Amino acid sequence: MTAVAVAGGGLVGLAVAWRAALRGLSVTVADDAPGAGASAAAAGMLAPVTEAGYREEALLGLGAASLARWPAFAAELEAASGLPVGLRTAGTLVVGFDEDDVRELDALHAFQRGLGLAAQRLSPRETRGREPALTPRVRGGLLVAGDHSVDGRAVHAALLAACTAAGVVVVRERVAEVVVDGGRAAGLRLASGETVAAGATVLALGAHSGDLPGVPPLPVRPVKGQVLRLAGARGLLEGTVRALVRGRHVYLVPYGDGGLVVGATVEDRGFDARVTAGGVHDLLHDAIEVVPEVEELELAETLARWRPGTPDNAPLLGPSSLPGLVLATGHHRNGVLLTPVTAEATAELLVTGTLPDVAAPFTADRFRRD
Numbered sequence: 001m002t003a004v005a006v007a008g009g010g011l012v013g014l015a016v017a018w019r020a021a022l023r024g025l026s027v028t029v030a031d032d033a034p035g036a037g038a039s040a041a042a043a044g045m046l047a048p049v050t051e052a053g054y055r056e057e058a059l060l061g062l063g064a065a066s067l068a069r070w071p072a073f074a075a076e077l078e079a080a081s082g083l084p085v086g087l088r089t090a091g092t093l094v095v096g097f098d099e100d101d102v103r104e105l106d107a108l109h110a111f112q113r114g115l116g117l118a119a120q121r122l123s124p125r126e127t128r129g130r131e132p133a134l135t136p137r138v139r140g141g142l143l144v145a146g147d148h149s150v151d152g153r154a155v156h157a158a159l160l161a162a163c164t165a166a167g168v169v170v171v172r173e174r175v176a177e178v179v180v181d182g183g184r185a186a187g188l189r190l191a192s193g194e195t196v197a198a199g200a201t202v203l204a205l206g207a208h209s210g211d212l213p214g215v216p217p218l219p220v221r222p223v224k225g226q227v228l229r230l231a232g233a234r235g236l237l238e239g240t241v242r243a244l245v246r247g248r249h250v251y252l253v254p255y256g257d258g259g260l261v262v263g264a265t266v267e268d269r270g271f272d273a274r275v276t277a278g279g280v281h282d283l284l285h286d287a288i289e290v291v292p293e294v295e296e297l298e299l300a301e302t303l304a305r306w307r308p309g310t311p312d313n314a315p316l317l318g319p320s321s322l323p324g325l326v327l328a329t330g331h332h333r334n335g336v337l338l339t340p341v342t343a344e345a346t347a348e349l350l351v352t353g354t355l356p357d358v359a360a361p362f363t364a365d366r367f368r369r370d
C-alpha cells in the first residue's frame with residue numbers, strides 16, 4: 001500500500017507528489033496522459049496582480065504567497081531535475097488602445113493601488129520604451145513589475161523528472177474511480193481494474209475533478225480556453241504583454257527560444273474540445289493589433305483545454321467531505337501560479353494532518369458556510 005495516491009499528473013498533481021515524497025511519504029500518481037490537460041495549454045503566467053478580478057482579494061493573497069515561493073521552487077526543481085523551467089522576471093505590461101481601454105486601465109490602476117499593490121501607470125511613449133515591438137497606436141500602459149512567467153511545459157517535464165528522482169511511482173493509466181471503503185477514501189481504481197490502495201487520496205484532476213465516481217459533489221466546472229503557440233518570436237517581447245483591444249482581453253507570453261503563447265478565450269461550453277475559426281481569428285487579430293510583427297510568426301499550434309472553474313474562481317484545497325480524500329483542484333486561471341503553495345500546503349496536510357493557515361480559507365466547505 002502506498003501512503004498517498006494522487007489522481008492526476010498535471011502540474012498540481014505532480015508538484016503535490018514531489019513535495020510529499022520529499023517529506024518522506026510513498027506516493028503513486030495515476031494519469032493516462034500526464035501533462036496533456038490544462039497544463040499543456042497554460043501560458044505560465046505568475047501574475048496574481050494582473051489576473052486579479054474585483055472582489056477576489058482572498059485569491060490575490062494566495063497568489064501573492066505562491067508567487068513569493070516561485071523563485072526557490074524553480075531553483076529547487078531545476079536542481080532536482082537537471083532541467084530548466086524558464087522563469088522570466090521581466091514583469092507584465094498591460095496596454096490599451098482606445099478611450100474606453102484607457103479608462104479601464106485607470107480603473108485597474110486605482111483598484112490595484114487601493115489594495116496597496118505595486119503598479120505604475122505609463123504614458124504611450126514609456127509603454128513603447130519598455131516593449132518597442134508594440135504598435136505605435138498604443139494609448140497607455142500599466143506596468144506590474146512583479147508579475148512574472150514560467151514555461152509551463154518545461155515545469156511539467158522537470159516535475160516528472162524530479163518525481164522519478166524522489167521515488168514517486170507514475171502509473172500511466174486512466175483513473176476510473178476513488179475507492180470508498182467504510183465511508184473513507186481508500187485509494188484509486190484504474191481503468192484496467194487494478195487498485196492503488198492508499199492511506200490518503202489526492203484529487204488533482206483539474207476540470208474533471210467533479211466527474212470522478214466516488215468523489216462527493218464538488219463545485220468544479222470546465223471553463224474552455226483556446227490558446228495559440230507561435231514560433232520565431234526570439235527577442236520580440238521582454239515580458240508578458242496583456243492588452244485590452246477595444247474591450248477584448250488578449251495576452252502574449254514569451255517563452256523558451258522564440259516561443260510565444262497567445263491566449264485565451266474564456267468560454268462556458270462544457271467539455272467542448274473544438275478549436276474554432278472564430279476563436280483563432282479573434283486571438284490572432286488582437287495579437288497582431290498589439291504587436292504587428294506577430295503577423296510574420298509561424299502558427300505552430302492551436303489548442304483548447306478546460307480550466308477547472310469554481311464559483312469564486314479560487315481553488316479547492318485541503319480535506320473534503322469524504323474522509324481520506326484531499327482536494328488540490330479548482331485552480332481556474334491560476335494553476336501554474338498556485339502550484340508551489342498548493343504543493344506545500346497539501347504535503348503539510350498529508351504529513352501532519354493540519355492544513356496551513358495560508359490554504360485554510362480555500363477549503364470546499366466555504367460554499368456551505370453561510
Ligand code: GLY
Nearest residue numbers: 225263264333334
Ligand atoms: N491564466 C490565463 C488563462 O487562464 O487564460
